[in-house]
Amino acid sequence: MxxxxxxxxxxxxxxxxxxxxxxxxxxxxxxxxxxxxxxxxxxxxxxxxxxxxxxxxxxxxxxxxxxxxxxxxxxxxxxxxxxxxxxxxxxxxxxxxxxxxxxxxxxxxxxxxxxxxxxxxxxxxxxxxxxxxxxxxxxxxxxxxxxxxxxxxxxxxxxxxxxxxxxxxxGEEVPPAPPVAAMSGTRLLSWRSQDRREEVDLADLHGLAEVKYAVEVAAAGGHHLMLSGPKGSGKTSIAERIPSILPPLTPEESLELTTIHSLAGALESGDERLWTPPWSAPHHDASKASLIGGGSGQVRPGELSRAHAGKTKGYSGRRPRHLAC
CATH class of the missing domain: 3.30.230.10 (Ribosomal Protein S5; domain 2)
Structure with a gap:
C-alpha cells in the first residue's frame, strides 16, 4: 500500500x-x-x-x-x-x-x-x-x-x-503564481511613539538630573525602576528613552524576542531581526490578558512577553525573561 x-x-x-x-x-x-x-x-x-x-x-x-x-x-x-x-x-x-x-x-x-x-x-x-x-x-x-x-x-x-x-x-520548471496575500492580522494600529524610537535619546532631555541618574544606575545594574509623579512631569519622556542607553541584544536574546513577536503575529514581510531592546507602553486600563497573554487553543503573547529583554512602561526591568511589577 x-x-x-x-x-x-x-x-x-x-x-x-x-x-x-x-x-x-x-x-x-x-x-x-x-x-x-x-x-x-x-x-x-x-x-x-x-x-x-x-x-x-x-x-x-x-x-x-x-x-x-x-x-x-x-x-x-x-x-x-x-x-x-x-x-x-x-x-x-x-x-x-x-x-x-x-x-x-x-x-x-x-x-x-x-x-x-x-x-x-x-x-x-x-x-x-x-x-x-x-x-x-x-x-x-x-x-x-x-x-x-x-x-x-x-x-x-x-x-x-x-x-x-x-x-x-x-525538479521541473517553477510556474508563475500570484503574490501571497498578507496575514489577516496585519498591523493597523500603533502607539504614538512607535515610529520614532530611533530618534529619541536620553541625552536630549534637559534637567531632571537626579531622575536621569537613577535611570542610568537601574539600566547599568539590571534593577527594577518605578517612576511616580503627576501628569506632565516627564515620566514617559524618560522611560521611552531608556532603550537608548541599553546595549544591543545578544544573538540569543534577539532570536528569542523575534520568535515571540512571530508567535504574536507581529512580524510582517520585510521585517528584520530585532536587535534593539524593546519598549512597550500599554494603556493604564489594559486587561490582564493583553498584558500577560493567553488565549484558548493558540496562545498569544501579551505586552510583557513582547517586551522580553527590554522594558515595559509601568512594568520595568533589565533582561528578565518576563518583566514584573
Missing amino acids: PVATCRTVSLHGAVGHLIDVQTDVSPGQVGLTMVGRPDTSLSESRDRCRMAVVNSRLSWPATKRITVLLSPADLPKRGTHFDLAIAASVLAAAGTVPPESLAGTVMVGELTLDGGLRSVPGVLPMVLAASERGIERVFVPEPQAGEAAMVPGMTVIGVRSLSQVVAVLT
Missing part, C-alpha cells in the same frame, strides 16, 4: 513539536479520514487541500480511500498551517511527487481553494523547532522566507502556490 510522510510543526505556546503527516492511499470506501486529534480548523483542511490540488491541475486520488495520520497522535493539533504538508503527503502517496523528495523537509502554509498559499503566524518558532530536530530544509509562504531564514543553517524555499511546491519537489 502506498504510504508517504511529510513533516510540519505543531505549536503549543512557544514550544514546537515536529509532526509526521502520514498518508495512506488504498482501495476502500472513497473519502478522506484524518486522525491524530485535529481541531475544527484542521479538520476543514481536507476540503481546502482537495480543491487546491484539483484547481492546481494535479491528480487527486478521487477513487481511493485516503487516511491521514498526524503523529504523534496524543498531541492536540490546531491551525491551518498543516495544509501544505497534508497536500504534499497525499500527492506523494498518490505517486505525483516522489516520496523521497520529502525527506528532511518541513512544510508550513495555509492553502486557498485555487492552490495559492497564505501566510501564517509563528513561522520562526516552527522553523527553530524543526532545526533543533535535524531538519535542514523548509517550505514557507514567500513573504515569510526572510523570517524563516533567521534560523542559521536552514535552507528556506519561499513559494507562492502548491504548483510551485510540486515543481520544486519534482
Whole structure:
C-alpha cells in the first residue's frame, strides 16, 4: 500500500513539536479520514487541500480511500498551517511527487481553494523547532522566507502556490503564481511613539538630573525602576528613552524576542531581526490578558512577553525573561 510522510510543526505556546503527516492511499470506501486529534480548523483542511490540488491541475486520488495520520497522535493539533504538508503527503502517496523528495523537509502554509498559499503566524518558532530536530530544509509562504531564514543553517524555499511546491519537489520548471496575500492580522494600529524610537535619546532631555541618574544606575545594574509623579512631569519622556542607553541584544536574546513577536503575529514581510531592546507602553486600563497573554487553543503573547529583554512602561526591568511589577 502506498504510504508517504511529510513533516510540519505543531505549536503549543512557544514550544514546537515536529509532526509526521502520514498518508495512506488504498482501495476502500472513497473519502478522506484524518486522525491524530485535529481541531475544527484542521479538520476543514481536507476540503481546502482537495480543491487546491484539483484547481492546481494535479491528480487527486478521487477513487481511493485516503487516511491521514498526524503523529504523534496524543498531541492536540490546531491551525491551518498543516495544509501544505497534508497536500504534499497525499500527492506523494498518490505517486505525483516522489516520496523521497520529502525527506528532511518541513512544510508550513495555509492553502486557498485555487492552490495559492497564505501566510501564517509563528513561522520562526516552527522553523527553530524543526532545526533543533535535524531538519535542514523548509517550505514557507514567500513573504515569510526572510523570517524563516533567521534560523542559521536552514535552507528556506519561499513559494507562492502548491504548483510551485510540486515543481520544486519534482525538479521541473517553477510556474508563475500570484503574490501571497498578507496575514489577516496585519498591523493597523500603533502607539504614538512607535515610529520614532530611533530618534529619541536620553541625552536630549534637559534637567531632571537626579531622575536621569537613577535611570542610568537601574539600566547599568539590571534593577527594577518605578517612576511616580503627576501628569506632565516627564515620566514617559524618560522611560521611552531608556532603550537608548541599553546595549544591543545578544544573538540569543534577539532570536528569542523575534520568535515571540512571530508567535504574536507581529512580524510582517520585510521585517528584520530585532536587535534593539524593546519598549512597550500599554494603556493604564489594559486587561490582564493583553498584558500577560493567553488565549484558548493558540496562545498569544501579551505586552510583557513582547517586551522580553527590554522594558515595559509601568512594568520595568533589565533582561528578565518576563518583566514584573
